[in-house]
Every structure is written in C-alpha cells, then in structure tokens.
Amino acid sequence: MASHRRPKQPSRTRVTVLTTAAAAAVALSSQAANAAPSEKPSKDEVKAKVDKLYEEAEHATEKYNGAKEKQEKLQKEISTIQDNVARGQEELNDLRDGLGSMASAQYRSGGIDPSVQLFLSADPDDYLDKASTLDQLSGQQVEALKKIQVKQRELAQQRSEASGKLKDLSSTRTELGKKKSEVQAKLAEAQKLLNTLxxxxxxxxxxxxxxxxxxxxxxxxxxxxxxxxxxxxxxxxxxxxxxxxxxxxxxxxxxxxxxxxxxxxxxxxxxxxxxxxxxxxxxxxxxxxxxxxxxxxxxxxxxxxxxxxxxxxxxxxxxxxxxxxxxxxxxxxxxxxxxxxxxx
CATH class of the missing domain: 3.90.1720.10 (endopeptidase domain like (from Nostoc punctiforme))
Known part of the structure; x- marks a missing residue:
C-alpha cells in the first residue's frame, strides 16, 4: 500500500543560506557588469616600457656580439690548426718515406738490419723506447726516427688542441643562438606594445x-x-x-x-x-x-x-x-x- 506521508520540507536555515548565496552571486555579477574596463596604457607609459625592453635587447645584443666574435675567432684558430696538422702529416709521411728508402738501400746492399725490420713492423715510439736496439742503427737512421717521434707528438698535441676548440665552438654556437632568441623576444614584445598605440x-x-x-x-x-x-x-x-x-x-x-x-x-x-x-x-x-x-x-x-x-x-x-x-x-x-x- 502506497505511503501518503507528506514530503519533508526544507528547513528555514537552509532556505536562508540558499537565498543569501543567490543574493551574493547576483551582487557579484552586477558589480562585474558595472566595473569599469581596465584603462589602456597611455602613450608615455607604452614608450617607457618599450624603451626598457629596447635597453634589455641591446644588453643581450652586446652579449650576442661577444659570442659571435668568439665564434669567428675560434673558427680561424681551428682552421689554422687543421692546416698545420695537414702539413705536419705530409712532413711525417716524407720522414717515413725517407726511412723506408734507407731500409730499401740497406736491403739491396746486403740485407736489412733486424732493428730496421723491427721499426717497419712497429710504432716508432715503441721502437725508440727499446734503447738496447739503437746501437744497431746508423746515425742517420736514429736521427730520422727521432724526427718522426717529435713530429708524431706535435701532431697529437695539435689534434688535441683542435678537439678542445671544436667543443668550445659548439658551446659558443649554443650561446649565440640563445642570445639571438633573447634579443628577438625582447624586440617582439616591444613591437607588441607599440601596436597598442x-x-x-x-x-x-x-x-x-x-x-x-x-x-x-x-x-x-x-x-x-x-x-x-x-x-x-x-x-x-x-x-x-x-x-x-x-x-x-x-x-x-x-x-x-x-x-x-x-x-x-x-x-x-x-x-x-x-x-x-x-x-x-x-x-x-x-x-x-x-x-x-x-x-x-x-x-x-x-x-x-x-x-x-x-x-x-x-x-x-x-x-x-x-x-x-x-x-x-x-x-x-x-x-x-x-x-x-x-x-x-
């Protein structure tokens, strides 16, 4: 059998709260509607902000110029080192060819010296470290081997220097890109302000x-x-x-x-x-x-x-x-x- 009890009525407290909230919402809505729109910056205010942005952009520009100058300097230095390495490699090849010619002549004159055979099949640095074999070489061969060793060390040092400068160049290019972006961002912001005039x-x-x-x-x-x-x-x-x-x-x-x-x-x-x-x-x-x-x-x-x-x-x-x-x-x-x- 269906119930005929009356539905529960909201309490006066709840009605009061709801009424108060609704009134507050209406009041806030009315205030928002009647609020004065935000004032547009004056010409002089825009100019002051733009001038400040231009000053910041110029500061970044000088940093950009410094990074660019460093990049150009590094590129020249690296190019010079690479040219020196190329010339040094040619000199090293000539020295090795000269020593090979000595060995060939020695072979033709009656057999190649065992110590020269050792040189031809191993690194000259390792060979020169074996001082006990030096007495088996002619003075001319010893001098040629020493020149080869010096040249190899020079080339290794130059290649290491070039490698370090290439890393520096890479980081400088990264810095250059960041400063360029910073300048462009400041200029774009300034232009956006100017466009409001x-x-x-x-x-x-x-x-x-x-x-x-x-x-x-x-x-x-x-x-x-x-x-x-x-x-x-x-x-x-x-x-x-x-x-x-x-x-x-x-x-x-x-x-x-x-x-x-x-x-x-x-x-x-x-x-x-x-x-x-x-x-x-x-x-x-x-x-x-x-x-x-x-x-x-x-x-x-x-x-x-x-x-x-x-x-x-x-x-x-x-x-x-x-x-x-x-x-x-x-x-x-x-x-x-x-x-x-x-x-x-």
Whole structure:
C-alpha cells in the first residue's frame, strides 16, 4: 500500500543560506557588469616600457656580439690548426718515406738490419723506447726516427688542441643562438606594445623624437670647445657619414649598425682596429670620467654594465646608433647614464 506521508520540507536555515548565496552571486555579477574596463596604457607609459625592453635587447645584443666574435675567432684558430696538422702529416709521411728508402738501400746492399725490420713492423715510439736496439742503427737512421717521434707528438698535441676548440665552438654556437632568441623576444614584445598605440599616438612619438634629434644636431654642429684630432677625428668623420643609417642588432656596417658596430666600423675606416663589443672597447684606451674633459671623437660609455657606446659629438651631445627602430643620429649625453669616455 502506497505511503501518503507528506514530503519533508526544507528547513528555514537552509532556505536562508540558499537565498543569501543567490543574493551574493547576483551582487557579484552586477558589480562585474558595472566595473569599469581596465584603462589602456597611455602613450608615455607604452614608450617607457618599450624603451626598457629596447635597453634589455641591446644588453643581450652586446652579449650576442661577444659570442659571435668568439665564434669567428675560434673558427680561424681551428682552421689554422687543421692546416698545420695537414702539413705536419705530409712532413711525417716524407720522414717515413725517407726511412723506408734507407731500409730499401740497406736491403739491396746486403740485407736489412733486424732493428730496421723491427721499426717497419712497429710504432716508432715503441721502437725508440727499446734503447738496447739503437746501437744497431746508423746515425742517420736514429736521427730520422727521432724526427718522426717529435713530429708524431706535435701532431697529437695539435689534434688535441683542435678537439678542445671544436667543443668550445659548439658551446659558443649554443650561446649565440640563445642570445639571438633573447634579443628577438625582447624586440617582439616591444613591437607588441607599440601596436597598442593608435596611428595618432605613433605619429606623436615620432614627432617628439624628430624634434629632439634636430635640437641635438644643431647643438652638436655648433663649434665645439674641444674639436676632434688625429685618428679620433677620422673615425668620427666616418661615423658622421653614416647618419641616417638604420640600427640593426649585430650589424657592423657598412649600411646598418648597432652601437658598437658603428664605433668599431668607424675606427676601422681610420685604420685602427678596436674590439667589437662595447664592454671590450671600454678598455681600448685611457678613461675620461669628467664630461668636461671629453673631446669630440672620444668614445663614451653608458649604463653600469657598459652595454652602450657612442662618439662624443661636443657640446654635451653624442653621435650613436641608439636602438631598434632608430637610425644613427645625435642625442643628448644626458639621455643615458654616462659612465666615462675613452680616448683612442
């Protein structure tokens, strides 16, 4: 027989809890709907973030340049060693052929010496270690065997050196790839930020930069109190001829440059070889710490890690390749944290 008991009613406590939860959910939903959308970063905020990313990218660029320079140096050294090994092997073969000729002549003149037979069937190093047999050889044969032994040791050492440098080259290439990826990531992030600006905001930023560049150019071209002289004058003149050339990370001319690429290229035009990276260039000559003592054509270095370099242009201005998206241009020395100058 079916039960006719009334279904159990929810308690007042449970109804109250459910009602309260529902009300809270409605309130939160209403607040979310009425909340103001997140504010778009201003043009100046975007510029500050982009400038910071470009600075980080340039720091990575100088590390990239250092790894690239090391790679090129190692490749040259390895090539030289390999050439030396090839020539040494030819010399070793000639020495062995010469000793073989001696043995053949000895055989034709009445039989081959037992000690020479031993040599022909064993390694010369092992043979020379058997000092008791040396008295059976002629002086000429002993000298030939000693030359072979020396040459073999030289070749073994050179091959070992080449092997070590090849391992170093492999790790350098890995580092190079990592730094390249780091630079590209920073530049991509900067570009993503720039893409959030409107066309009008981008135009405004470009106009601001153009006005600052024109002002720096006028100031720099005013007769400086300490004009360039000698080699520095030639290098500075070469750099001036590249005003307007684009900044490209890792580039060292003649049509595009990064900061240390411009300075190293310019001094090369003056017949002076200086290191490729800004950090290495910082030790290329005596340092000038006071800006008042700088002369046109001195190298000037910025930031605590010295990852940026340019030419002092006089009147408180520098001529440099600033960063991605810019060109070789004049700029106030006070736009960056000055460390010291170097006179080449």
């Amino acid at each position: 409107t066309a009008a905001e981008k135009a405004a930023l470009a106009a601001e930069e153009e006005r600052a560049t024109r002002a720096s150019e006028r100031t720099a071209l005013t007769t400086p109190s300490a004009p360039a002289t000698g080699r520095a004058a030639s290098a500075y003149s070469a750099a001036q001829s590249k005003i307007g050339s684009p900044y490209v990370y890792g580039a060292s001319g003649p049509s595009s440059f990064d900061c240390s690429g411009l300075t190293s290229w310019a001094f090369a035009q003056a017949g002076i070889a200086i290191p490729r990276t800004s950090q290495a260039q910082a030790s290329a000559g005596p340092r000038i710490y006071s800006q008042s003592d700088l002369q046109v054509g001195d190298l000037v270095f910025f930031y605590g890690d010295l990852h940026h370099v340019g030419f002092y242009a006089g009147n408180g201005q520098v001529l440099h390749a600033p960063r991605t998206g810019t060109v070789v241009r004049y700029e106030s020395i006070n736009n960056m944290p000055y460390q010291f100058g170097v006179r080449i």
